[in-house]
Amino acid sequence: MADVDVIAVLQEAIAGGGPLWLQVLLRVAGAFGMALVPLVSVVFLIWESRKVIARMQDRLGPTNAGTPAGPWAIFQTVADAIKILTKELIIPEGADKVVFIIAPVLVVAVAIAMWAVIPLGPPETGLQVVDLEIGAFYVVAIGSLAPFSMIMAGWSSRNKYADVGAFRAVSQIIGYEIPQIMSLLVPVLLAGSMSLQEIVASQDVAYAISVPLVALVYFLAMLAEVGKLPFELAEADSELVAGYFTEYSGMMFGAFYLGEFINAFTGSVVFSLLFLGGWRGPFVDVVPWLGPVYLLVKAFLVFNVMNLFWASMPRLRIDQVLAFNWKALVPMGLVVFLVVALTDKLMWRAGVPEGWARAAGLLLSNVVVGGATALLLVWYKRRLMRRRAARFAPAAVPAKAEA
């Protein structure tokens, strides 16, 4: 009993040998550890975005005046969490109890489940639970469970605001899934793999540089998926109280709040992996543990761009949000996907070397598509203005020649 070399047994189990129960235990421990990453970082990120947004809006945000919340109130979120845990969980009369209770659990579970395939660092650090060959698709597939939790919450609350919120959320998320997948296909196409680890490894030139238009489409679609302003209609507080989680209180409300922030952060991390080169950066090949640092810094920057949107954008109307998706993002995503695929294939045929040369060609194709889109939008706006002028001021417009 005393002679067992614990470290040797552990090393063997990590390498894939040893007793089965130990391997299962290690896997579970690894998954648990990975699940802690979003949960812990969100505690900091909630404080950070509250503080940043407050400063943008000329407020102070949380402070430690009279409370033991630490310098600059960095433990504000911890205090909030403790407070929210002590609050009563109110289940409205007539609500569907079981569904009502499962919904917030599902929200957080879905948000965390995405982290199973996220590579925090290079393969040698082992900071990934499992490198699925369908990694990028897994993210989308798990993400498609999110509208369901919203429907459950909205429906079981037996509240009209919650219902409207759920409908809005679902129509928005289902719609924006299309440009999201369209633009997600481009990194998959260029990397030749759906594994997130390989997509990162293929980015000698970050895809945000070689295909910026695709990155833009993905970013906008992701913004709508996580429901940040200008797309937070699902919970539009001035119209719908709080949208699909109107009836929730205490920690059940906290779960929705937490899930939302985890989704925003996960979205930033996935965006960094797909378009910003993930854990790649200078000296990673020498010190692999720099990888997670680079990834988290990139994700943090993306998260703060979201904060910038949040603090400065007005909320759109639901018809505007949906029209923008179906009339602008989906066609643009389709066209840019076709153009990128064609350009890449032609360059491959012509024998253009991989790396900066290909990136330049792809960039050119993106600039062409982007320019064409801009011209189209200008033309559309002119036509719209002309028509409006014709409709509202018939006297000002000379009668057309009889046709």
Place this chain on the structure above:
Amino acid sequence: MSLSVVLFLVFAVLAIGAAIRVVFCHRIFHGAMWLIVSFFGVAAIYMLLESPFLAGIQLFIYIGGVAVLTVIAIMVTKRVMAPNQRTLNDPVSAGIVALALFGVMVWMILSLPLPMAPTAPVIEGGLELLGAALVDPQGFLLPFEVVSVMMLVVLVASLYLGRER
């Protein structure tokens, strides 16, 4: 029993049990939710068969698409929150149809030779082979294109039906 057998039994019981709950649910919304649990069990079994792509498709198409559509259809139904609403209008004919379908399925399953061991080894990088086969003129290019044209027709038709008049 190996771990994979135990896991298979767990997920098979989950899938079948949930499917039975779908049938015996008094509230149609709960039925839809049990349907999702059932889909999830099937996805887990695909995962056990070392086919993560099929599992992902199962999650994406069935839970993300079919189930959400079902639930939305239920949500816009009248009096769906009523505690004991009837989920069937004509139990007798529904029962006959269901029994007939069940009989056909049982007959088909029993008449098929079921292998007790894997008939082919798991291919490394099978996903790439699948992708290549879908766009290979010698492979499944024609069916693939036919399906995509059909999808396009459905899309255009739904736009036509849904447009404002």
